[in-house]
Amino acid sequence: MKKIIQLDKHSKTPLYMQLKAALLEYIEEHLKEGDALPIESEIEKQFSVSRITVRKTIDELVKDGIVTKTQGRGTFVQSRKIIQKAGTITSWSEEMRIKGKKTETRNMIINEIEPSRKLTSELNLSRGEKIICLKRLQCADGEPIAILINYFRSKFVPGFMEKGLTKESLYALLEEDYGIQLEKAHERIQARIATDLEALELGVSPDSAILHITRVSYLADGTPFELVEMANRSDRYQYDIELLGRNKLKSFNAESE
Structure with a gap:
């Protein structure tokens, strides 16, 4: 050695x-x-x-x-960490497939719910508007990696509750069945300790660190469509962000004007 x-x-x-x-x-x-x-x-x-x-x-x-x-x-x-490239809106299953991972979804729950104050504010919901909550435990190569909860606006996806998630990728389903394409998103990334339930679902010890990501995604006209909460195992998941240098950023801004 x-x-x-x-x-x-x-x-x-x-x-x-x-x-x-x-x-x-x-x-x-x-x-x-x-x-x-x-x-x-x-x-x-x-x-x-x-x-x-x-x-x-x-x-x-x-x-x-x-x-x-x-x-x-x-x-x-052990397995290398799964690296998520920041900067593009892709579904979890699409990202894993790109990396050659075999994906599996467990413990799927779909409900139509009354939004919380946080969701009402983040998604700019109208009074009485309902949202769909889709919760899943996502696995890669047979190992639990992430707890994924998608909250999206019911009125944009008529019939979803009856049909359910008929494709592996939620974003592929939204594009192909409803013509919904997400134009941009804003993410917040936070390191925190897993709750007892998260630790149990992810198969990690209590008080393990997780990487918690909150994403709000928008349609082309700027309408907020979806809020995603994702709890990732920090020992299996890594976020990779590419930054522009100051000169490159100035050049980019000048070209955009």
Whole structure:
């Protein structure tokens, strides 16, 4: 095993955290899903740390979902995080299919409900207007990844309650059956602790961190159509955002004027 970084025993950063950073870099540079991590004695020798430090570090990697330990076999790299590219409006199933993942929907619930004050405000609803609530547990390659709740305006999708979600992708159904195309969206991303119910549904331990995304999507004329609440496992889901430099942004704004 090749050392990636040198540990500093005089640093205020605990050794196990330094070792964790080194092992994460090693995994990123040299290993792929399913590969075995070097055995504890080799890590101990290479980084000149105690067995206790090595085990604490590996326990941290297990907790983060980076590796998994198999009794009698060793420690192995788990699935890479699923990376969601920001900047385009795609359905969860479409995004997973692009990444070559096999998707599955569990625990689907569809209701027509009276909107809360928050939904009424976010979607600019008229008095008495109802919305459809579509809740699903989304899985990739057989593993629960996200709890997805779509709230969208009933009057734009007549007959939806009777037909239900007849396609894997909600957005494909909206486009093909109702001629609805979402022009733009605004997202808010927040890291928080999972509720007990979310932890149970996602199959993670209590007090696990999740990535919570709220999206409001708009039609071409600026009408707010949908609000999405998505709770993603932070150990399996990563958001990737590409930013423009200041000069590029100035050029873009000038061309748009």
